[in-house]
Amino acid sequence: MSGGLAPRSRVLVSVAELAADLRLSAGPDPAEGAPLLLDVRWALGMTDGHERYLAGHLPDAVYVDLETELAAEPSPAEGRHPLPSASSFQRSARAWGVREGSRVVVYDTVGGTSAARAWWLLRYFGVRDARILDGGLPAWVRAGYALEVGDVVHRPGDLVVRPGHLPVVDADDAAELAESGTLLDARAAERYRGETEPVDPRAGHVPGAVSAPTAENLRDDGTFLDDAALAGRFADLGLSASGPADALTVGVYCGSGVTASHEVAALACVGIPAALYPGSWSQWSNDPTRPAALGDRP
Secondary structure (H helix, E strand, C coil): CCCCCHHHHHHEHHHHHHHHHHHHHCCCHHHHCCCCECCCCCCCCCCCCHHHHHCEECCCCCCCCHHHHHCCCCCCCCCCCCCCHHHHHHHHHHHCCCCCCCCCCECCCCCCHHHHHHHHHHHHHCCCCCEEEEEHHHHHHHHCCCCCCCCCCCCCCCCCCCCCCCCCCHHHHHHHHHHCCCCEEECHHHHHHHCCCCCCCCCEEECCCCCCCCHEEECCCCCCCHHHHHHHHHHHHCCCCCCCCHHHHHEECCCCHHHHHHHHHHHHCCCCCEEEECHHHHHHHHCCCCEEECCCCC
């Protein structure tokens, strides 16, 4: 990946660009030049992701199980989707076929809101060229490109992970950011306000956090807003690429650290670095010492 690419091009790839890349690559094996495709077929409440993958996926795409490969075991202390350990993620990435220098494209069927978790982890663990397919599988199908059925297994990769390439914050850091910086809550607005809480033990939001539903980063067709619209959205929240470069002035959380990764990706598209709070509300709300705010104001 060239350092001269625009920020958006470091995060997203269009279906036309990917299709051209697949045609021009040296061979079908990702190690020979083609980007490695990862299918992250997951959404809250979905239990048949692998079955849906088997019924139709992008050519040569490998299925990734978010619950077991992109997260550690859940717990009240750590949240519903804690970050996997370095050794666990390395083992999974190698099983997918990720090699040193691999180019990786991740996708899903929900506007990138689950695939972004794979994108974030790949970048965090040192894979420099990892991008999200803009619009995912639905955009690929709308463009008339072919799908394949059945399972795909590549020869094992040799990736050596190096954690720490993207910033993270814990609960204490998140509380501080809510006071001294900007902490974005990427959940749906009704969950932020505390009107409903379908999965976590308490309703509400981190006091001082600003509501910024990640779904509002997307057009109706599941593709990301253009750069001007994204920049305007975040400017309305007091953020801009011309502001402080320190990523720890901006943090993002959601229910369990999955869709917050999508918000981090959207911010990165317009040159705004942000830290992820992996434990997110599922961790915060399980700690009775942490306060919860209600209503539509921080």
